[in-house]
Amino acid sequence: MTAKQDNLILAFESSADETSAAVVKNGHEILSNIVATQIASHQRFGGIVPEVASRHHLEWINRVTKEALQEASITNPAAQLSAVAATYGPGLVGSLLIGLMAGKTFAMVHGLPFIAVNHLAGHISAANFVQPTSYPAMAVMVSGGHTELLWMAKENSFQIIGTTLDDAAGEAFDKVGRILGLNYPAGKEMQEMAAKGQANIHFPIAHTENTFDFSFSGLKSSVLNYVHHADQLSEQINKNDVAASFQKAVVEAIIEKTEAAIQVFQPVQLLLGGGVAANLALRTAIEHLAQTYHLKLTEAPISLAGDNAAMIGAAAYLNFKAGRFSGLDLNTDPSLNFSRM
Amino acid sequence: MKILSIDTSGSSLNVGLLDSSTGLFFAHEHTKDEARTHSMKILPAIQALMTKAGWSFDQLDRIALTAGPGSFTGLRIGAAVAKMIAGQTFAELVPVSTLEMIALSARLSATDPNTTSYLPMINARNHNVFAAICRPGKPLDDEGHWPFTDFLSKAPKNSIFVFEQGTGDDFKAEIQTAGLKFIEQPSEKLIDAKLLAQQGLSAARADADSFAPRYLRKTAAEMAWLKKHPDAGDGDYAKYVSEV
Structure with missing residues (x-):
């Protein structure tokens, strides 16, 4: 391969309830990004059932692979692709296994190098589809499974500044949504309700030992107490107000910690990613924060905020450039994480 | 016919290559600590056998796979590998009952x-x-x-x-x-890799892309849900997943 030739990576993502395959060019251009979502299935149970998720992944993996290749006009993988990548953690072990085995097998069959990708690095790398990142950067990663403040001293380097001690922000949205009688996942509906309501109820933000860590389980409990208390007094609650007040508390918690970290670490750039990055109140607040501190900001496009394989391809490209490849014996690492600063 | 046999339904990893026209057969040699390591060992095992036999993946005619029942995770590891090889080559997927x-x-x-x-x-x-x-x-x-x-x-x-x-x-x-x-x-000794390959000669082929293991058992969550929703049918998974 000559240096000038385009780099095409086929990437797989299956860490939770989306089965996805994508072809990414030079780490920042999406040639295809096929995502099959299982939401309708897990809605039956009010949350992800791991065994059901694993079964769905296996049923869809070949189909999303073929569609991703076809849409990217890959007819000769061995000749056209530079590498194959897959998420190996963190996530549900049974779910991760399908994308990882599929990716490794594809690499073996076509004689391509294999790249293992950290799911969180994938979410952060979705920013590369918007514009190149400037360093040092700080990433705010908020999803159903993760809430992290990450430090990036340079490209492809990630350290944890702060993380959640209990529930992830998206998880808190789902749990409060359940209290309010909403379907799983509740993020989108909560946002719509919040827009119609007033943030007039005080739900306290938990204080953590490490200034930069998050805690959302207390917040969820205080919403639950508020609703129960009203129930006992047979009082009508305004669900839109509850949603607005809860969303405000979550956004404030994230902004407060992020601002404290900006002051201490002084990045030149902010990145926002993860499923909850689709929340408009959070986006607006982060945009305001970036403006205040004159920071460059890259928000993951809403269409790429949720789990998808394109972001894994973007992260894999950084590993490719750094020569970081993995063997066919690589296993999943369900609790994979970055190290603390 | 060139056949790859794969069984990951239990604690032992069974992988073999059989050429039915010459009788040539190579099998993965078992190691002591094989249980719960299929995801790490299966591909290096297949690759080593292919090298030993001097075959390329495009030469494979069939993949004989134990379709289940068995360990759910184990079944999926073998199935993911077999499906992807079949989906990317000319090989046909031939599932055989584990029992x-x-x-x-x-x-x-x-x-x-x-x-x-x-x-x-x-x-x-x-x-x-x-x-x-x-x-x-x-x-x-x-x-x-x-x-x-x-x-x-x-x-x-x-x-x-x-x-x-x-x-x-x-x-x-x-x-x-x-x-x-x-x-x-x-x-x-529970499952013989050569016999599995031989079964693959005569057993019916399946569509690799839509293939799912024979779990023979729904998940507890689904059984509970179906009890509450008796009219929902037999839980056809496919309708619950859609591309976005």
Whole structure:
């Protein structure tokens, strides 16, 4: 391969309830990004059932692979692709296994190098589809499974500044949504309700030992107490107000910690990613924060905020450039994480 | 015909390559610590055998796979590999029942293979089993997930239970009380990789892209949900997943 030739990576993502395959060019251009979502299935149970998720992944993996290749006009993988990548953690072990085995097998069959990708690095790398990142950067990663403040001293380097001690922000949205009688996942509906309501109820933000860590389980409990208390007094609650007040508390918690970290670490750039990055109140607040501190900001496009394989391809490209490849014996690492600063 | 056989349904990893026209056969050599390592060991094992045989993946005609029942995770590891190889090459996917393979593998070393009925069995916990009746020369009968006692009442006279060593202790007393016998197979002998490849010659092919293992059991969450929603049908997974 000559240096000038385009780099095409086929990437797989299956860490939770989306089965996805994508072809990414030079780490920042999406040639295809096929995502099959299982939401309708897990809605039956009010949350992800791991065994059901694993079964769905296996049923869809070949189909999303073929569609991703076809849409990217890959007819000769061995000749056209530079590498194959897959998420190996963190996530549900049974779910991760399908994308990882599929990716490794594809690499073996076509004689391509294999790249293992950290799911969180994938979410952060979705920013590369918007514009190149400037360093040092700080990433705010908020999803159903993760809430992290990450430090990036340079490209492809990630350290944890702060993380959640209990529930992830998206998880808190789902749990409060359940209290309010909403379907799983509740993020989108909560946002719509919040827009119609007033943030007039005080739900306290938990204080953590490490200034930069998050805690959302207390917040969820205080919403639950508020609703129960009203129930006992047979009082009508305004669900839109509850949603607005809860969303405000979550956004404030994230902004407060992020601002404290900006002051201490002084990045030149902010990145926002993860499923909850689709929340408009959070986006607006982060945009305001970036403006205040004159920071460059890259928000993951809403269409790429949720789990998808394109972001894994973007992260894999950084590993490719750094020569970081993995063997066919690589296993999943369900609790994979970055190290603390 | 060039056949790759894959079995990851149990604690032992079975992988083999058979060329039916020359009789050439290579098998993955078992190691002591194979249980729960299939995801790490299966691809290096396949690659090593392909190198040894001097084959390329495009030369494969068939992939014989134990389709289940068995360990859910184990079944999925083998199936993900088999599906992807079949989907990316000219090879056809040929699923074979895990229970049938357990019975046929036991028959290999039987003294009277042509008259004995075998009862291949996998412990499914809580005194339940995945089991079937394998009569000589007949297709598998009554394959399913059974309360053990219910299955025992179906066992033909003089039939022999076959299960992996160390997995059938809960059932031995009942088997003996019923006047039947059992064979405990060491895990590496439970399924014969060469026999699996040979079965792949004659068994029916499946569509690799839509193939799903024969779990023979829904998840607890789905069973509970179906109980509450009796009109929802048999839980057709596919309709619950859609591209976005």
